[in-house]
Amino acid sequence: MDRDRFAEHVAALARLGRLQPPCLAMSPTIIRDKAARCGAGLPGARVFYAVKANDDPEVVRVVAEAGLGFEVGSVSELNEVVHLGVAPERVISSNPIKAPEFIAYAHQHGVRMFTFDSRAEVDKLVKLAPGCEAVVRLAVPNEGSDWPLSGKFGVDFGPAVELLAYAKVRGLNAVGINFHVGSQCTNLQSWDTAIGLAAKLRDEARDIALDFRVLNIGGGYPAQYLKPIPTVDEIEDRIAKALARWFPGGVEVLIEPGRYLVGDAxxxxxxxxxxxxxxxxxxxxxxxxxxxxxxxxxxxxxxxxxxxxxxxxxxxxxxxxxxxxxxxxxxxxxxxxxxxxxxxxxxxxxxxxxxxxxxxxxxxxxxxxxxxxxxx
Ligand SMILES: Cc1ncc(COP(=O)(O)O)c(C=O)c1O
Known part of the structure; x- marks a missing residue:
């Protein structure tokens, strides 16, 4: 099912009065297709759907049945995926600043990987999710993204190293880096630059004997609005080349698509x-x-x-x-x-x-x- 055919079907159903406005018609076929494509160009990568993009229970069910994991940021989002029987290993939380109750609840439900970008967040994780796996959110350029996320989240290179060291000293299992090139990113260079920066941070982290194994490349894959966009294959080809260049020894790649998975659907x-x-x-x-x-x-x-x-x-x-x-x-x-x-x-x-x-x-x-x- 392509998006044009789906729009034609929706038009036909609306004309027949079978879709009453205002409503949002979602195509599970398009979601399944996107779920199959996302990560296909990055062998071994694990995909976690960012539930915030569309948390409708039926949409989330389609994604769960497609075998993807989930990125959640609140008790309510976590409950949704827990109720579908999704195993906790398939759930991570990457909002760098999380509500304390949520951290405790997620930890209690077996969620093991969290993101941080401040000392205060490390302290919260130490107290509420002791021993968890933690990744630092690195600030990366968001140029070429229609919905930038930089500014509110992420730390620069120097503070990122300090925070990783701090997390390690405080007993967290500091395992890597997370970044986000900004939502609706059409600039392939952004992934290149971000992966290069992540590699530099990994090199610094070697000096503090960090067990660096995770690279979470966030979301940013675009949906088709009015302007032309690169295909998922083009994006992942560029990412794969950057990974080969900067992480020749390999790294565990995590992807957190939101808009790409459900926007066009x-x-x-x-x-x-x-x-x-x-x-x-x-x-x-x-x-x-x-x-x-x-x-x-x-x-x-x-x-x-x-x-x-x-x-x-x-x-x-x-x-x-x-x-x-x-x-x-x-x-x-x-x-x-x-x-x-x-x-x-x-x-x-x-x-x-x-x-x-x-x-x-x-x-x-x-x-x-x-x-x-x-x-x-
Ligand atoms: C931590 C995190 N991961 C993933 C996403 C999903 O991004 P996108 O919808 O651009 O794929 C977001 C979006 O804000 C986010 O904050």
């Missing part, structure tokens, strides 16, 4: 609730906005909008349903002018959408519906 089914011609253009309001599913639009993620109507494309200013001036999704949408009541599909909506949604102003949370091929 989701199509929002929305309805136009109003229109207005104003001085700055034609405004179209739909029943999903930045507060109930499209929060990433505020940070610059741009989606493809597909009204189920033929005609000439015009410029529209697309906005959400709430009575709030920030609820504007995109000011430069080129699409066929829809009428009130029309369905508008939003493509590549499977990641970081419903997980952010709130009931602000009383508008409903979009339902997530996993659409098996048998529904067509």
């Amino acid at each position: 989701g199509v929002f089914v929305t309805r136009v609730i109003g229109k207005a011609q104003r001085q700055d253009g034609l405004w179209v309001m739909i029943d999903v906005g930045v507060f109930n599913g499209l929060a990433e639009a505020l940070g610059g993620i741009r989606y493809e909008f597909v009204p189920l109507r033929e005609g000439r494309k015009v410029r529209c200013i697309l906005a959400g349903p709430s009575c709030d001036g920030f609820d504007v999704i995109d000011r430069e949408v080129q699409m066929v002018e829809p009428e009130v009541g029309d369905i508008v599909l939003i493509r590549t909506a499977g990641a970081y959408t419903t997980v952010y949604a709130a009931r602000f102003n009383g508008f409903p949370l979009p339902m997530v519906k996993v659409v098996e091929d048998t529904m067509f």
